[in-house]
Amino acid sequence: MHLGRSYRLTEFLFWTRRQIYALLVCGSLPVILYKYASMTWLSVPLTIVVLLGTATSFIVGFKNVQTYNRAQDAQMVWTSIVGASRRWGQIACTLPNERDVGRDLIFRHLAWLTALRYQLRSPRMWEGMSRSFNLEYRRRYHVPEWEQALDEVLARYLSPSETACALASSSSTAAIISMQSHYLKGLHDAGQLNVSFYLELQRGIGEFIELQANAERLKNYPYPRQYATISALFVRFFCLLFPFGLLQEFDRLNDVVSGPMHGNMVWLAVPFSVIVSWMYTSLAQVGESTENPFEGSANDVPISTLCAALESDLRAMLGETVRHVEPEMIAL
Numbered sequence: 001m002h003l004g005r006s007y008r009l010t011e012f013l014f015w016t017r018r019q020i021y022a023l024l025v026c027g028s029l030p031v032i033l034y035k036y037a038s039m040t041w042l043s044v045p046l047t048i049v050v051l052l053g054t055a056t057s058f059i060v061g062f063k064n065v066q067t068y069n070r071a072q073d074a075q076m077v078w079t080s081i082v083g084a085s086r087r088w089g090q091i092a093c094t095l096p097n098e099r100d101v102g103r104d105l106i107f108r109h110l111a112w113l114t115a116l117r118y119q120l121r122s123p124r125m126w127e128g129m130s131r132s133f134n135l136e137y138r139r140r141y142h143v144p145e146w147e148q149a150l151d152e153v154l155a156r157y158l159s160p161s162e163t164a165c166a167l168a169s170s171s172s173t174a175a176i177i178s179m180q181s182h183y184l185k186g187l188h189d190a191g192q193l194n195v196s197f198y199l200e201l202q203r204g205i206g207e208f209i210e211l212q213a214n215a216e217r218l219k220n221y222p223y224p225r226q227y228a229t230i231s232a233l234f235v236r237f238f239c240l241l242f243p244f245g246l247l248q249e250f251d252r253l254n255d256v257v258s259g260p261m262h263g264n265m266v267w268l269a270v271p272f273s274v275i276v277s278w279m280y281t282s283l284a285q286v287g288e289s290t291e292n293p294f295e296g297s298a299n300d301v302p303i304s305t306l307c308a309a310l311e312s313d314l315r316a317m318l319g320e321t322v323r324h325v326e327p328e329m330i331a332l
Helices: 011-017 017-036 044-091 100-121 130-142 149-153 162-167 174-187 195-220 226-257 265-292 303-317
Strands: none
Touching: 011 017, 011 130, 011 226, 017 226, 017 265, 044 100, 044 195, 044 226, 044 265, 044 303, 100 149, 100 162, 100 174, 100 195, 100 303, 149 162, 162 174, 226 265
């Protein structure tokens, strides 16, 4: 996610500049027709526009609250994964006289974390990372899951046979969890794992399955399309109609203004309509970039960074060190 103190105004203007260009056209065309084509009938009562703007603000606000809640849910899921993973490492490292077994349990868990983050970063048709303004901003940060193949990363933690099995499965995460469970059962059947450790570790696997399901819910089920559609339609309709509501309001100012602006006050409808409409379109764009918390945008949950930190922690429990991994999303 964005790791700077805040977005700069220049960043935000660059990110939304295409909308600003469209709003300039939408604001200028009514003024040209009103002033030079004598189409004074184009003016719309400002009261109607205000009512539409009020309804639009409620719709956009509702969407932004819901998308923020989705982002918060995603953060809570991964906070739980971090906590449960550290607990898993703690138990694995305290197995009596079984250092190699503990290492296998931790490395297989790191493989599961890797497969999960790759799964969550795979694109969906409703996500917006393919849109031009997001593609441009992608140059400011990198997403490791899009730069290195899954098989190369899994090979760090799994044996060649386990890697092949995970990749051959329709769900690598489910395959790795199943391997972990079967491995524990084999240890228990062989008498290398007593009942208390076995039950505690199996309970941990059940918790990971539940947390994975929660993450998949946020990934595979988007913000309801009916609400997303009506929000986008309301914003566009308001932005188109708003300049028409300002024509007569600014034209009346010619009666109290002299000098170069006399007779040209209606042109003020352009900058003011752009500023107000830009607030609505920007809020809508922010909501859209927040509703999919794993799509790879600058507002995502930083799952790559969390997994890198977890790997450092878990390997430190084994007495190993791992090189520092830079966060995947850095503000520039």
